[in-house]
Amino acid sequence: MPYPLTIVLSEGQSNHPEKRALESAVAEALSAEHGAEVLLTPNLYDLKPDGPTISTLKQTPRDLLVLSWLYPRAAHWTLDRVGVRGRVGESLLVAPDDEDEDDEDWDDAEKSRVADERELPNRRIYCIDWRIVQNANEVVDELRRIQEELAAENSASITTAETAWISGQASSESLARFQRPVNDTHLDGNGRLAVSSPAPRTTVGPSSEHAPLPFDLSGGHLRRVDEQPGRRWYPVIDFSRCTNCMECIDFCLFGVYGVDGQETILVEQPDNCRKGCPACSRVCPENAIIFPQHKTPAIAGAEVAVGGLKIDLSKLFGAPESNEDAMAVAARERDEQLLLAGRDAVGMPVRTPTRTPEAATIQPKDDLDALVDALDDLDL
Structure with missing residues (x-):
């Protein structure tokens, strides 16, 4: 069975017929794929943090494949700022100019980045720019490749404890639960239904009083989010670059x-x-501040390896x-x-x-600087 994945199709701000046709074709093709839950949403950049789209995405633990009319870096950090977080997934569906780009020039081991200190959920977020998509078939092919990649990683991540459990070697915690069950439906020694007090319920995350989801994520079909946000303009911080x-x-x-x-x-x-x-x-x-809707690519979130410029x-x-x-x-x-x-x-x-940094050399040297230079020139 294909690896389950949640796909977010973010619509553009305009009603250009060619863009809408591409979005519809890709949505129809992806919704027919096994293991794919497709969500059709408004433009990511315009979404409010407390809106139904973001509330839904926060509650899905699955890996994400996101298509938007933003550069992939801008899309990833736009989601991150509203709490939809994960590790960057590397998509092979990129612009031709980006295929040979080596981002190693950007990394500086001497600098501490904010992202180095952040804890992220154990999932991947793959972002694709609508502007490089030619047809629905190439998106379907990339989806299948990502599903295979995630399935292989998930299979390889089975821990020693899980392997022991599968082979029939119970852990001490499992034995304790067997000897003293915490549920109220286990049988006693005479084969009768035991009567015991139910285990206390633990609430994880927000209370149950929050607004219901606009749709159910378990169906595996194409669904549209009922949200109509207005256009916005604000900065997005790339914490993988921010110091x-x-x-x-x-x-x-x-x-x-x-x-x-x-x-x-x-x-x-x-x-x-x-x-x-x-x-x-x-x-x-550090070129860490992004304005995703700006017309200049470097400001809008295009990949720029400054060390190689x-x-x-x-x-x-x-x-x-x-x-x-x-x-x-x-x-x-x-x-x-x-x-x-x-x-x-x-x-x-x-x-x-x-x-x-050249500003440090603008001031003319004084007598003390001249003396230090003279001492440096001495062959001691």
Whole structure:
């Protein structure tokens, strides 16, 4: 039997007939596959954390295959910020330019990433960009490949204890439950139904008073979520890149960012963000801030291995053809939004962020620096 998988088909914001036709064709093809539970949802980026779609996805423990009109990195971290979390699954259905991309240049062993300290559920989330899908058949083929991959991993993960149980070697815990059952339907020594008090019930997660699910996930058919969210604009943090440097919270003056109980950066008030403003993404030294709906690929979440770049980062992040660097563009964009909000512009910050390490060499050397240089030149 194919490995069970929950598939999320996120619709685009527009009603373009070709996009809708592609979504419908893929949905119909996937819903006919064994082991596939297909959910047709609104645009992921627009969903509210307390809406029916996110509430449903939070309660499914299965591995996820997500198709959206976002870059895969943007889709993964958009889900992560609302509590739908898991490990990144590697899909082979990628854009041709990404097939040979080596992300090892991005990793820096000397830097601690926020993701290194986070605990994730034991499941995979595979994200695919609708824009690279040509037809439904290639999505079906990728689904089957992922199911085979997960089935092989699940088979190999059987622990020694489980193997012993299958072979008939009971553990001490199993023997204890057999000798002193905790259910109220076991038989006593005379073969009669024993009378015992039921075991106490343990509530895991939210109480049973939460709103019912809009649909049942156990049917294995195509289902549509009844939700109509409005369009939104807010930053998404890629915690696999974020070092918790706090440059974004220092730069943003609209109260978008905050910190949690562990002093880790988070997007606290997403709807405070000014529509169309990506300034904080430009000042992030690790390119960890994503605006999934931005027209510039690097800001929208395209994979960018900075260590291998040989181009001007300010141009990559959408700066105009001028002598302005990314920091100057970000400051100008922030001032524009401040003025639109009826507030005073603040200009360039006094403290230069870490994206421009050459700033440390701007100040001219003094006499002490000259003395240190002279001592270094001595052949002692």
